[in-house]
Amino acid sequence: xxxxxxxAATDARWDEYKDVLPQAFAHAGxxxxxxxxxxxxxxxxxxxxxxxxxxxxxxxxxxxxxxxLWAGVEEVTHNQSLTIPLVRMVDxxxxxxxxxxxxxxxxxxxxxxxxxxxxxDGQWRSTVPPLAEDRRVTILGLGTLGTACAQAxxxxxxxxxxxxxxxKHIHGIRCLAGGDGLREALSSADIVILLVPQTTATMNLLxxxxxxxxPKGAIVINPARGxxxxxxxxxxxLDSGHLAHATxxxxxxxxxxxxxxxxxxxxxxxxxxxASVTRPKTAAAAIxxxxxxxxxxxxxxxxxxxxxxx
Amino acid sequence: xxxxxxxAATDARWDEYKDVLPQAFAHAGxxxxxxxxxxxxxxxxxxxxxxxxxxxxxxxxxxxxxxxLWAGVEEVTHNQSLTIPLVRMVDxxxxxxxxxxxxxxxxxxxxxxxxxxxxxDGQWRSTVPPLAEDRRVTILGLGTLGTACAQAxxxxxxxxxxxxxxxKHIHGIRCLAGGDGLREALSSADIVILLVPQTTATMNLLxxxxxxxxPKGAIVINPARGxxxxxxxxxxxLDSGHLAHATxxxxxxxxxxxxxxxxxxxxxxxxxxxASVTRPKTAAAAIxxxxxxxxxxxxxxxxxxxxxxx
Numbered sequence: 192x193x194x195x196x197x198x199a200a201t202d203a204r205w206d207e208y209k210d211v212l213p214q215a216f217a218h219a220g221x222x223x224x225x226x227x228x229x230x231x232x233x234x235x236x237x238x239x240x241x242x243x244x245x246x247x248x249x250x251x252x253x254x255x256x257x258x259x260l261w262a263g264v265e266e267v268t269h270n271q272s273l274t275i276p277l278v279r280m281v282d283x284x285x286x287x288x289x290x291x292x293x294x295x296x297x298x299x300x301x302x303x304x305x306x307x308x309x310x311x312d313g314q315w316r317s318t319v320p321p322l323a324e325d326r327r328v329t330i331l332g333l334g335t336l337g338t339a340c341a342q343a344x345x346x347x348x349x350x351x352x353x354x355x356x357x358x359k360h361i362h363g364i365r366c367l368a369g370g371d372g373l374r375e376a377l378s379s380a381d382i383v384i385l386l387v388p389q390t391t392a393t394m395n396l397l398x399x400x401x402x403x404x405x406p407k408g409a410i411v412i413n414p415a416r417g418x419x420x421x422x423x424x425x426x427x428x429l430d431s432g433h434l435a436h437a438t439x440x441x442x443x444x445x446x447x448x449x450x451x452x453x454x455x456x457x458x459x460x461x462x463x464x465x466a467s468v469t470r471p472k473t474a475a476a477a478i479x480x481x482x483x484x485x486x487x488x489x490x491x492x493x494x495x496x497x498x499x500x501x
Numbered sequence: 502x503x504x505x506x507x508x509a510a511t512d513a514r515w516d517e518y519k520d521v522l523p524q525a526f527a528h529a530g531x532x533x534x535x536x537x538x539x540x541x542x543x544x545x546x547x548x549x550x551x552x553x554x555x556x557x558x559x560x561x562x563x564x565x566x567x568x569x570l571w572a573g574v575e576e577v578t579h580n581q582s583l584t585i586p587l588v589r590m591v592d593x594x595x596x597x598x599x600x601x602x603x604x605x606x607x608x609x610x611x612x613x614x615x616x617x618x619x620x621x622d623g624q625w626r627s628t629v630p631p632l633a634e635d636r637r638v639t640i641l642g643l644g645t646l647g648t649a650c651a652q653a654x655x656x657x658x659x660x661x662x663x664x665x666x667x668x669k670h671i672h673g674i675r676c677l678a679g680g681d682g683l684r685e686a687l688s689s690a691d692i693v694i695l696l697v698p699q700t701t702a703t704m705n706l707l708x709x710x711x712x713x714x715x716p717k718g719a720i721v722i723n724p725a726r727g728x729x730x731x732x733x734x735x736x737x738x739l740d741s742g743h744l745a746h747a748t749x750x751x752x753x754x755x756x757x758x759x760x761x762x763x764x765x766x767x768x769x770x771x772x773x774x775x776a777s778v779t780r781p782k783t784a785a786a787a788i789x790x791x792x793x794x795x796x797x798x799x800x801x802x803x804x805x806x807x808x809x810x811x
Contacts, residue, residue, distance in 0.1 A: 237695065287632050287658055294657065295612045298605030308618050313759030317773040322597050346656055347604065348597055437627045446810030462617045463627040470629065 193222045194482070197251075199230045200240035200260055208260075209469045212238065215475035221481040236482055241266035248272040256485060258478045259495075261469055268497050281493040284473030286339050289386075292414060292466035294347070297382055300410045301326050301349075305436075323348035329380035331373075331396065332387035332415065333359045333366065336467065339385060347425040352376050356392070377404040381456055382412065385433050389416035399424040408435045414466035417443040422453075429458045440466040503532045504792070507539045507561075510550030510570055517781045518570075525767065526787035529793040546792055551576035558582040566795060568788045569805075571779055575587070578807050588791055591803040594783030596649050599696075602724060602776035603650040604657070606748050607692055609661075610720045611636050615746075633658035639690035641683075641706065642697035642725065643669045643676065646777065650696060662686050687714040699726035709734040709749065718745045724776035727753040732763075750776040771804045 198205060198212070205227060217221040225238075231250035237257045239245070239263070248257070249272045257278045259267065262277045299305070302320050310316065320326075328344050330337050333355040345351045345363040353361060354376040358368040367376045377383065383405060387393040397411065398421040411434060413420055422443065429432040431483075438460040439453060445464055453459045481491040508515060508522070508791070515537060526533040535548075541560035547567045549555070551574070566586045569577065574589045598789050609615070610628050620626065630636075638654050643665035651657045655661045655673040663671060664686035670679040677686045687693065693715060697703040707721065708731040715721075721744060723730055732753065738744040748770040749763060755774055763769045791801040 207783050284632055287634070288629075291633055291657065292612060295605070295608030295614065298601060299609060299614060300600060302605045304605065304609060304614075305618055306771055307527060308615055308762035309770075311764055311771060313761075313764045315773045317756075317775060319598075319778050319780065322594055322783065323601055324597070325782070343657065347601065347653065446625035446627075451623075454621055454623045460617055460620075461621060463625045465627060465629050468629050470632065472635070473632065 193224050194227045194235040194486075195233050196223050196225045196482075197234045197237045197254075197271055198227050199243040199245040200416075201243065204240055204260060208238070208475060211471045211475040212478065215472075215479035216482070219479035221483055221486070221489055223482075238478060239267070246270065246272075248274070251275075254489065256481075258481060260474065264495050268495060276491065277495045277497065278491050279495055280469065280474055280477060281479050281491045282469055284470045284472050285467050287473075288470070289336045289414060289467040290339050290343045291414070292440070292462075293384055293386075293412065294343050296412055296460075297328060297344060297349070297384065298347075300382060300412075300436060300438070313415055324350065326350075327352065327379055327381045328375045329354065329383045331376065331383065331385050333361065334386070334388065337384075337386035340384065352379060373401070375400055378406070379407055380409055382410045385411070385413040385415040385419055387415055387419055389418055393419045394395055395419070395421040395424075397421065397425065399427070402428045402434065403496060405434065407433055409433075411433050411437040411439075413437070414440040417441045417445070426452060426456065429456060434458070436460070438462065440464055503534050504545040505512070505543050506529045506533050506535045506792075506794075507544045507547045507564075508535060508549055509553040511553065511554040514550055514570060518548070518785060521781045521785040522788065525782075525789035527664070528786070529789040531793055531796070533790060533792075547642050548788060549577070556582075558584070561585075566690045566791075566801065568791060570784065574805050578805060586801065587805040587807065588801050589803045589805055590779065590784055590787060592779055592787050593786050594780045595777050597783075598627055598780070599646045599724060599777040600649050600653045602750070602772075603696075603722065604653050606722055607638060607654060607659070607694065608657075610692060610722075610746060610748070634660065636660075637662065637691045639664065639686045639693045641686065641693065643671065643674075643693050644696070644698065647694075647696035650694065651788045662689060684714055685712070687711055688716065690715055690719055695721070695723040695725040695729055695730055697725055699728055703710055705729070705731040705734075707731060707735065712738045712744065715719055715744065717743055719743075720745050721747040722749075723747070724750040727751045727755070736762060736766065739766060740801065744768070746770070748772065750774055 212225050232252050234251050234254050237254055239257045240260045254275055258278045259280055279320050281335050324347055328349045329352045331354050333353045341351045341353045341364045352365040354367045354372055359366045402424055425437055430496045436458045440462045441464055453461050484491050523535050542562050544561050544564050547564055549567045550570045564585055568588045569590055572590050636659055638659045640651050641664050643663045651661045651663045651674045662675045664677045664682055669676045706729045712734055717728045735747055746768045750772045751774055763771050794801050
């Protein structure tokens with residue numbers, strides 16, 4: 192039996208997914224017909240973006256589930272016409288991408304790559320970096336992303352300290368918590384990586400006082416959210432020579448305005464919010480796997496508890 | 502009892518080791534006196550560089566072993582006056598450093614970092630790289646260094662193919678061998694990393710014909726030895742657009758002459774033979790650990806079979 196899959200999202204999303212979704216369905220062993228125009232009473236599953244025109248699910252009498260294209264479902268959980276299961280995106284690519292970006296930029300700073308990438312001037316600069324075992328890395332935030340990055344860096348030989356609000360226990364990682372823990376985590380960091388969520392408690396987490404705790408010459412890497420750093424405090428510490436470099440993937444305003452000082456500061460590297468993004472290929476695979484699970488009578492991954500809201 | 506350790510090497514080596522060796526001895530629980538001037542009949546161990554003035558070991562009647570400062574012992578194995586054990590350097594830092602350099606530069610190219618490091622011009626270039634699982638890495642050479650690098654990249658999610666002269670079996674790595682294996686290893690490489698030893702068989706291993714097997718847009722990374730690449734073939738493939746980039750740590754002449762085209766070619770990154778070097782700290786720890794082993798009646802690591810020559 193062919194499953195009719197309705198794609199209810201914007202044109203831009205359709206361009207991203209119109210090829211990878213059929214491939215993912217085929218790879219999962221599903222016979223499907225993907226379309227943006229299935230009749231409501233002929234639709235078996237709905238691949239959905241909350242900002243699509245489809246807001247009344249009542250006519251979709253045959254549909255078995257709504258599969259959200261991303262993790263956030265706050266704009267759809269309160270839709271009263273949606274009575275079938277709603278599934279949020281659980282994409283291993285989000286964590287994997289973050290691990291690759293964080294590991295890559297940590298090694299870049301550890302190895303002093305920029306001196307070579309920017310300095311191809313015929314000078315044989317044979318300064319040898321220390322081994323990873325002598326480069327202390329601190330990760331602020333030990334959620335899914337922080338933990339995965341801590342483990343990857345630990346496996347490469349870095350001594351890793353992790354800090355979180357509540358005490359965690361992760362094999363191989365020195366886990367600290369609370370206010371005293373934060374002071375210790377910062378004061379022993381050659382490289383500090385921010386992976387805290389954006390909450391009222393983490394706003395300006397890296398401010399003047401906390402930056403002052405970092406050893407002179409420390410490096411800041413921020414792939415979390417812009418507001419967790421006080422931008423003026425960061426620029427001041429770079430200008431004074433207290434910090435050696437900041438590599439920033441996230442900003443208070445995105446895209447970062449062309450006139451922002453981060454773009455021109457020689458000790459700042461801007462990357463355009465690419466550390467962790469939903470990639471159509473892994474997202475399509477997650478959607479296909481869930482439909483295959485449901486068709487086989489198994490639980491889907493990421494089914495939303497609409498009472499709790501996530 | 503205090504052990505008298507004679508340091509027999511050049512002034513430059515003394516400057517590197519005069520602080521780290523005593524620290525390593527103390528860390529290993531050894532009471533030692535390190536000096537460049539112990540009397541021959543009062544010397545217990547000799548830390549040795551084959552290019553030091555000490556060539557007649559006959560007066561060192563009390564010495565228990567000669568600990569070479571590096572791995573190569575070809576200049577001392579035939580010294581007839583040396584009758585006590587000779588130990589070559591086995592330094593975990595050599596492998597660890599290579600893993601860090603190779604992993605770092607592989608991630609650098611994988612993530613497209615140079616576009617950001619070199620392009621801080623206010624343009625928000627939000628091109629997202631594929632995940633590591635979609636970036637095929639081939640390592641030529643599966644000795645100690647190649648195997649360690651293959652495993653580190655595999656752990657980060659890259660599909661890794663390894664090629665060696667004789668067939669190897671390494672968990673998680675697609676191991677190929679022989680001529681057909683080399684063709685397959687090259688034709689499926691988005692990034693190819695050279696870690697073969699320099700022998701007559703590997704001279705110009707990457708020549709015109711073999712570079713032509715690489716997919717268009719491939720990247721070459723060479724931390725092995727300069728002569729394993731045909732430089733003109735490499736430059737030709739970069740100029741024609743067949744190859745996207747080459748990152749080279751080793752050269753036929755080192756330091757690479759300032760006028761060499763590798764320095765100015767926009768698609769070549771030169772690093773100054775830093776991927777794998779003996780670091781005094783790890784080398785000193787290896788020497789101290791061996792003396793502690795010998796004092797405890799255990800076998801030292803790296804004792805040279807002077808008949809075999811290594």
